[in-house]
Amino acid sequence: MTAPSLTPLSLAALGLLREKPRHPYEMYQTLVFRGEDRIVKVRPGTLYHSVARLAEQGFVEEDGVERDGNRPERTVYRITLAGVEALGAALEEMLGESGTTFPPFPLALAEAHSLPAGRVVEKLGNRIQGLHERLAEYELLRNAALEREVPRAFWIVVEYQQHLLEAEADWLSGLVEEIRTGSLDINPCTQAHSAGTGTPVA
Known part of the structure; x- marks a missing residue:
């Protein structure tokens, strides 16, 4: 199976949603806490864009709306079956890849x-x-x-x-x-x- 084309940020987003449904800002906070912002370029704005793109691809879908105090409502997303399959295919290809990169x-x-x-x-x-x-x-x-x-x-x-x-x-x-x-x-x-x-x- 050929792995789908996913950006590094999209891959990270799918991985987080594979764990549990989240809103994009929580996803951003989790990436920073885990130090993954040092291996994938991420800002809140770009993460929101990536999640929106994943939704267009059918890899994630809305799971509800969350409100925290007086803060604006935040849309929570969950991964779809297609997203699980796309994530798995991409990870399998990347983990086994030993090709040359050009840093x-x-x-x-x-x-x-x-x-x-x-x-x-x-x-x-x-x-x-x-x-x-x-x-x-x-x-x-x-x-x-x-x-x-x-x-x-x-x-x-x-x-x-x-x-x-x-x-x-x-x-x-x-x-x-x-x-x-x-x-x-x-x-x-x-x-x-x-x-x-x-x-x-x-």
Whole structure:
């Protein structure tokens, strides 16, 4: 079965509605609490639009209206059978997919030899610092989930992201040390190019 074309946000919305009926703002709050706003771009407005689109596709339907105090009424949605099937097909395809993606950082790393070594060390140092800041944020999310006794199945992506960030930070720290000590020549072509053209090395 070919998985339906779902945007990442639509997929996340269907996953939340697979758990229980919700109104879009509750869905937004849940994504933020679970840290999924770090892996899928989400704002309340775009989430409302995605839910409306899912309704047009027949994947969700209205389940009633909810009122909280003096706040405006909010439409609650539930997933349909077609939505359950679409979600399952998309997840099965994505979980088993090992195809190549094209994020910008690996390309920049592949071409880092075009920059002076000092600049590479500086920029990678900035990235490593950012990775550690993100790790601290995920640790806060993990602790909050544990304190509230949220089932681990709902936040395993936090652990996954932590492991990825830790591995990247460790590897990049080693790379920076290699460049600093000279055990890795990050500019192997610079000397040859400079010698051949008379152009000074930056």
